[in-house]
Amino acid sequence: MKTLILPQKSYFGEHALADALPEIVKMGKKALIVTGPHVGKSQMISEMTGFLDEYKIKYSIFKSITGEPTLEMIDLGYQQFILEGCDYIIGIGGGSPLDAAKAIALKLSYPNQPLSDFMGMEIDGDFVNLVAIPTTSGTGSEATKFTVITDAQNSIKMLLKSEKLIPKLAILDYRYTLSSPEKVTVATALDALTHAVEAYTSNKAFPVTDSLAIAAVQKIFKYLPVVYENPQDTNARESLMYAAYEAGICINNASVTIVHGMSRPIGALFHVPHGISNAMLLKGALAFVIDGAPERFANLALAIGLSDAGLDQLALAEKFIQALDQLAKSVGVPALKDYGLDELKFMSLIDKMSEDAILSGSPANCHKTVIKADIIQLYHSIWNNEK
Ligand SMILES: [Fe+2]
Structure with a gap:
């Protein structure tokens, strides 16, 4: 529908x-x-x-x-x-x-x-x-x-x-x-970016949500670094506000996928700001699902101006995920392992988090089947910063 x-x-x-x-x-x-x-x-x-x-x-x-x-x-x-x-x-x-x-x-x-x-x-x-x-x-x-x-x-x-x-x-x-502190600005913009990317690569996406998602992704790639450098840049602030609204409409109608599914349990158990837990999971979680819809991620790469010279769709899709990761790092988002969470506690809760992630229904919106064992594996591999 x-x-x-x-x-x-x-x-x-x-x-x-x-x-x-x-x-x-x-x-x-x-x-x-x-x-x-x-x-x-x-x-x-x-x-x-x-x-x-x-x-x-x-x-x-x-x-x-x-x-x-x-x-x-x-x-x-x-x-x-x-x-x-x-x-x-x-x-x-x-x-x-x-x-x-x-x-x-x-x-x-x-x-x-x-x-x-x-x-x-x-x-x-x-x-x-x-x-x-x-x-x-x-x-x-x-x-x-x-x-x-x-x-x-x-x-x-x-x-x-x-x-x-x-x-x-x-x-x-x-x-x-304008008075939103840097940490809040970064976390919230990366949440909106995650909304747009997940909605675009969701199996519920359709042309209207696609247009809004691409518009939001382009704005956030362009203007988050500007606001990070100059929080009082009104044009950039306004653009981010439009992007978050566009991305909100996207998730209303095309939903989110694996990143939000895995991020909510981290937020609930470790009180990590929502946008930051999304951002720390982005690269690892999306890399797992790109082969379900490489053309969708490749489109996003083209939308932010990455060159497709000599690349097949999967390689271009991977390039987009790298760009997401670079953007997050450039605005100070650490690797999951470096955030300061208790490793033993994290490891002991992976089973519950994976169960909760699947129960949320969000991973089922991916173009690839994702089961609990995949999520368990992903929490481990993202923590260990494995490719
Ligand atoms: Fe969110």
């Missing part, structure tokens, strides 16, 4: 929030603003609450999303929503507050059901209106149906999805990303 699902309305540019206010007014009577402590005391929140006050829009600020969201954080946000009499949610921040906003909406519709019950299924239901305002260029959560919530007790990252959780409004102003 080839369908395209998108946010109902998206606003872009320096006046995106001001432009969107007439639409925000229609979302409900009182907003729960879901954010983190850093954004919660920033100029962005002042600007937003100033606009909301001007429009007499009521709100309550919940700023307890201190990292990748957990079930406990979702419970707290849910309680504040009820106590404050809110009727819609505005998520503002990186991927974590946006994902948290979606999960709070989910809990509001299913208050007595554990969120873990919804893993692996397309969730139906009526949800409160969602507005998403990203301050990083990464997850693309503002454009997606996905939310990733950590179940800390069971050390698992739950991937939950519902078309009805796609924000009604997405508001993208690159100025909100």
Whole structure:
């Protein structure tokens, strides 16, 4: 099946929030603003609450999303929503507050059901209106149906999805990303790059997602090094914001594959930032699946301007994977072994991580069959930096 699902309305540019206010007014009577402590005391929140006050829009600020969201954080946000009499949610921040906003909406519709019950299924239901305002260029959560919530007790990252959780409004102003620290900028951009590459090489890809994926890959290869050198380069920041949005639409409709499948367990068990665990796995995991679709990876090589002189498709595909690895290294991403994880603990958890990776369903989107034994082997070989 080839369908395209998108946010109902998206606003872009320096006046995106001001432009969107007439639409925000229609979302409900009182907003729960879901954010983190850093954004919660920033100029962005002042600007937003100033606009909301001007429009007499009521709100309550919940700023307890201190990292990748957990079930406990979702419970707290849910309680504040009820106590404050809110009727819609505005998520503002990186991927974590946006994902948290979606999960709070989910809990509001299913208050007595554990969120873990919804893993692996397309969730139906009526949800409160969602507005998403990203301050990083990464997850693309503002454009997606996905939310990733950590179940800390069971050390698992739950991937939950519902078309009805796609924000009604997405508001993208690159100025909100200008103060994003270097580490966050790198991790989030590499997450978006992984989304685009995996969606393009997924067996669910189709021409519309292909176009968006190629556009996102080209922008990130071109502009991530620029932002790395000059974080205040507004043109590059804006380009990365568009790329993350494009890549978000890609995964909404063509999904992710093996890298995300293997990356989520590392994030859940070792608390490695999502984009960095993706980046450390990119070369090894994708090298394993390129022979399933060498022409797809070869197309990406051509899209970023690599020469095909004298190369067959597989060689060109391998050249693209090398370019991905070089880009990640050039912005400071270490090898998995050098990240500082406890080797004994990592080795002892490979079986669980491989099981969780397969259960997530993501590796099944590759053009090549991937089984648990392959994932086990890959965790070992990537750790040992084998080819
Ligand atoms: Fe991701």
